[in-house]
Amino acid sequence: MRALFLIVLVAGCSPDVLSGAYLCGPNEACPETQACDEPTNSCVVPSRVSAFSCPSGTENTEPDNTQPTGTVIANLECVSSQYSDAGCLAPGDAQDWLQFTVPTGCPAVEVEIRISYKVAFEPLQVVLHDATGAQLATDTACKNSDPGQGEDVRCLTQTIISGGSYGIEIKAAGGDDCDGACQFNRYTIAVQLATPS
Amino acid sequence: MRLAWILLGSLVATPAFAAEPALPPPAPPPTPTEPTPPPALPLVTMPGMTPEYPPQSMRKDIVVTTDRDRDSKNIAILASIAGAGAILAGVGVYYNLDSQDAANAVSPRMPTGAAWTADRQADYDRAHESGVKAGIFYGLGGAALITATVMFIVTAPGSETTVIHPHYAPTVAPTPGGAMLGGTWSF
Numbered sequence: 278m279r280a281l282f283l284i285v286l287v288a289g290c291s292p293d294v295l296s297g298a299y300l301c302g303p304n305e306a307c308p309e310t311q312a313c314d315e316p317t318n319s320c321v322v323p324s325r326v327s328a329f330s331c332p333s334g335t336e337n338t339e340p341d342n343t344q345p346t347g348t349v350i351a352n353l354e355c356v357s358s359q360y361s362d363a364g365c366l367a368p369g370d371a372q373d374w375l376q377f378t379v380p381t382g383c384p385a386v387e388v389e390i391r392i393s394y395k396v397a398f399e400p401l402q403v404v405l406h407d408a409t410g411a412q413l414a415t416d417t418a419c420k421n422s423d424p425g426q427g428e429d430v431r432c433l434t435q436t437i438i439s440g441g442s443y444g445i446e447i448k449a450a451g452g453d454d455c456d457g458a459c460q461f462n463r464y465t466i467a468v469q470l471a472t473p474s
Numbered sequence: 475m476r477l478a479w480i481l482l483g484s485l486v487a488t489p490a491f492a493a494e495p496a497l498p499p500p501a502p503p504p505t506p507t508e509p510t511p512p513p514a515l516p517l518v519t520m521p522g523m524t525p526e527y528p529p530q531s532m533r534k535d536i537v538v539t540t541d542r543d544r545d546s547k548n549i550a551i552l553a554s555i556a557g558a559g560a561i562l563a564g565v566g567v568y569y570n571l572d573s574q575d576a577a578n579a580v581s582p583r584m585p586t587g588a589a590w591t592a593d594r595q596a597d598y599d600r601a602h603e604s605g606v607k608a609g610i611f612y613g614l615g616g617a618a619l620i621t622a623t624v625m626f627i628v629t630a631p632g633s634e635t636t637v638i639h640p641h642y643a644p645t646v647a648p649t650p651g652g653a654m655l656g657g658t659w660s661f
Contacts, residue, residue: 290570290605292577292598295584302590308580308598320590396589427589 296321300427301397304455315459318395318427329398329461331365339370344410344444347374350468355383355439357470364447366401368461372448379470383439387473390433390445392416393424394464401462402450403433408442436473536638542631552622552629559618566611573604 294308299320305313307320314321315329338348350360364373379386394401403416419432437443447466454460576597645656 290573290577290601290608292601293581294598295582298582298585299588299590299594302592302594306590306592306595308590308595319585426587 294320296325301395302427303396303453305397305459313397315398318397318463329368329459331367332363332463335363335365335463336367338364338373341374342370342372344374344376344406344446347376347444350375350377353377353380353468353470355380355386355470356472359467359469361465361467363463363465365463366399366447366449366461370461372446374447375445375466375468376442377445377468378442379437379439381440383470385436385473386439386470387434387436388443389469389471390416391419391430391467392432392447392464393428393430394462396427396429398459398462399454400429400450400452401431401447401464403431403466404446404448405433405435406444406446408444410444413437413443536640538636538638539633540636541633544629544631548629548631552626555618555625556622559615559622561615562611562618563615566608566615569604569608569611573601573608576601576604 292308294311296311297319299307301307301313301315301318301320305315307313310322311320312323312326313319314326316327341347348362353360366373377388379388388405390403390405392401392403405413405415407413414433414435416431416433419430422430422432424430445466445468447464449460449462579597580594580601640659642657642659645658647654647656
């Protein structure tokens, strides 16, 4: 019994982190004995690590690096259902753009944008532009946000004009980019028009 | 008291006394290395008694072995070292348990779905650091305890052996109608 106690004491000194037990933290942080597998966003043994790649279908809209070439969100109504899409900023891809037009005849309307992305890689931000390209608003912390595990989430709510055209820019927020080694990310963006409360 | 010794001697030493005339004279030392016999004791003289025989050496020495006590300084030093060792080992146990606690906090049995955060990294580092500290304090405590044990053995005061060479002298004292036999012993 005493020997067992001693074994338990000694054995308890070293953390034993299961491969894949954790998702990568900011700056691809992982336990010392593991590394970040960029496709799965998981901390695994170094021999199983693979390089970052965008999920299938997320790059079909490229090139979308300018407002005019941005992906069009169609069929929005004054109070719309939520548009949701997965996207990816691959290495070397500075930004993605979406564009939409508000239906005419809406008495009052606002756009609600929500973006979630992996905390392991470079943080992202959302900027709302008007038809001229002028910046209208940037994201802020979400109220009652419940990001997924290993993800961060940002929100943008802005009153807009009925019949107007707008652009949504998704770009790197800067910082936490592994000293330049993880300047990429995967994200999910949700856009919805609603009546201001 | 002396009278009691005399009476006791008369009872116990009577056979020796009776056999005394048959005793062979003391043999010369067989080798030069044999210790020289103790000097002859003076004749026993007691009031009213007449010494008849000179003191005789008894055949068997009395060996008395006495264990010495540790002095208080030695006990204090040993207790201090052992106590320090116990305290150091106790500190080692504290760090060991702290290390174990931190290690358990970051050692899940299955995927957690949670990100590796700074807090978890802090627990991970604490597990390592406390483990190292535990090892150091275990080592120091163990060394102190071993030192105390070795010193306990090395500084054992040992025992003192005293060899007593008893002698006796028979006495004969005339009494009305007879005589009283007795003996005195010296060491």
